[in-house]
Amino acid sequence: MAEATTKLSLARFRPDAKALVAGAQTLADERKHAEVTPLHLLFRAVDRDPGVAHVLRLAGVDPALLGSATEQRLAELPASGEEAYLSTRLLDLLERAEREAERDHVEQVGVEQLLNALSQEIGGPTGEVLEAAGIRPGSLREYVPSLKQVPRPMVRPASELTATPRDLVELARNGVLDPMIGRDVELR
Numbered sequence: 001m002a003e004a005t006t007k008l009s010l011a012r013f014r015p016d017a018k019a020l021v022a023g024a025q026t027l028a029d030e031r032k033h034a035e036v037t038p039l040h041l042l043f044r045a046v047d048r049d050p051g052v053a054h055v056l057r058l059a060g061v062d063p064a065l066l067g068s069a070t071e072q073r074l075a076e077l078p079a080s081g082e083e084a085y086l087s088t089r090l091l092d093l094l095e096r097a098e099r100e101a102e103r104d105h106v107e108q109v110g111v112e113q114l115l116n117a118l119s120q121e122i123g124g125p126t127g128e129v130l131e132a133a134g135i136r137p138g139s140l141r142e143y144v145p146s147l148k149q150v151p152r153p154m155v156r157p158a159s160e161l162t163a164t165p166r167d168l169v170e171l172a173r174n175g176v177l178d179p180m181i182g183r184d185v186e187l188r
Helices: 015-030 038-048 050-058 063-075 088-103 111-119 124-132 144-149 168-173
Strands: none
Touching: 015 038, 015 088, 015 111, 038 050, 038 063, 038 088, 038 111, 038 124, 050 063, 050 111, 050 144, 063 124, 088 111, 111 124, 111 144
């Protein structure tokens, strides 16, 4: 019998949302956790995104307290010697974020949709941390639009980062580029 596998495609996710998911994966790997959970995503969002902290403050939540409560729950997760895989709860959260994007009539999932999907976590460690902080399903929705008011770290698409650089030496050899560097004595 073939084993069922779940494929995750972040093609519909904006670079900032992809970076947040990748940050959660990195956090789980650094701590040698067996799974990447919504708790990892929550911690990265609170820890690294000033826009998320702004939204939380507007909702009456102290980002530092939420971060420390999340950190405490992360410390309780079991360690594993293998690479972390995405938990079922995180996959469900990412699907909810895609539904949030459809609800918001946007083509790509952003941090806004991830934050709304996170606020819908009920049960489990993430839901308990959120509930203790006073965050209920949908309670961040009215504050999420303010994410746009906060300067956010710029994340470049991977295609820009892996673009082949121009070989200036080759261009100079072919006469396309004038090789002037290092010849200041001749040029004077």
